[in-house]
Amino acid sequence: MEKDAVETGRDKGLPYVVHTSGRRIYYPKSTDVISMLDNYSGLMYAEGITGSGILEKSPHVYQDANFFVENGDFLLDIGCAEGLFTIANIDKIREGLLFECDSVWGKPLSVTFQPYHDKIRIINKIVSDTTTKNKIRIVDAIRETAEVNVRYFVKMDIEGGERFVIKGNEDFFRNNQVKLSCCVYHRQDDAIVIKEMLERLGYKTRFSEGFMLSDMNGIHFPYFRHGVIYAWNY
Numbered sequence: 311m312e313k314d315a316v317e318t319g320r321d322k323g324l325p326y327v328v329h330t331s332g333r334r335i336y337y338p339k340s341t342d343v344i345s346m347l348d349n350y351s352g353l354m355y356a357e358g359i360t361g362s363g364i365l366e367k368s369p370h371v372y373q374d375a376n377f378f379v380e381n382g383d384f385l386l387d388i389g390c391a392e393g394l395f396t397i398a399n400i401d402k403i404r405e406g407l408l409f410e411c412d413s414v415w416g417k418p419l420s421v422t423f424q425p426y427h428d429k430i431r432i433i434n435k436i437v438s439d440t441t442t443k444n445k446i447r448i449v450d451a452i453r454e455t456a457e458v459n460v461r462y463f464v465k466m467d468i469e470g471g472e473r474f475v476i477k478g479n480e481d482f483f484r485n486n487q488v489k490l491s492c493c494v495y496h497r498q499d500d501a502i503v504i505k506e507m508l509e510r511l512g513y514k515t516r517f518s519e520g521f522m523l524s525d526m527n528g529i530h531f532p533y534f535r536h537g538v539i540y541a542w543n544y
Contacts, residue, residue: 321334321421322336350394359394368537369520380463385405387406389468390408396423396430403463407452409435411435438474438475448479448482462486463491464492465491466493469496472493473504476508477507484511494517496524515539520537521536523535
């Protein structure tokens with residue numbers, strides 16, 4: 311992607327990039343244009359959202375040709391940051407809950423998704439095993455909108471907290487129709503631990519193709535790790 315081909319601007323005191331179909335993705339007010347473009351283009355490439363198919367085998371893609379958000383899915387974007395994944399699937403989903411505990415994304419997310427306020431709710435809490443002022447369990451988050459026969463697509467990228475969310479929300483993962491796209495490179499043994507956890511809950515699993523060199527918390531064995539696990543129970 312050529313950065314100078316990406317339209318940018320500033321509105322409501324926030325910088326933005328223009329995604330497909332003229333949809334704006336807003337960033338925190340202190341973000342300079344170069345940093346914003348570096349972030350946006352990096353995500354587009356790493357997550358394979360260019361539409362070219364070239365990066366279909368990238369280890370960090372949340373979807374591939376056989377595992378993707380389907381029309382009518384209820385999306386849970388856990389660790390949504392700027393909201394790119396949700397924007398990329400906004401026309402498919404029936405509803406979406408965006409979880410982001412970093413307050414710096416509060417206003418940008420509210421402005422980005424204002425045009426879709428009828429189907430998107432933003433939750434500025436940590437997804438956890440209990441519901442408090444700053445934390446929330448998945449079943450409590452979906453309680454207001456839960457319906458029978460809902461298919462959930464869960465995308466989760468929370469810097470190493472993925473296994474704790476699964477453990478603390480086993481009732482949700484066991485009792486609903488779920489597809490889960492979950493990062494497994496943050497911790498050294500995430501791929502093994504999370505795969506075993508999900509299979510004990512009755513999920514079928516496979517990994518995205520390829521491996522990543524992760525330098526989170528220093529470079530340790532295994533040096534090359536799986537990027538994302540795809541899991542489903544229906």
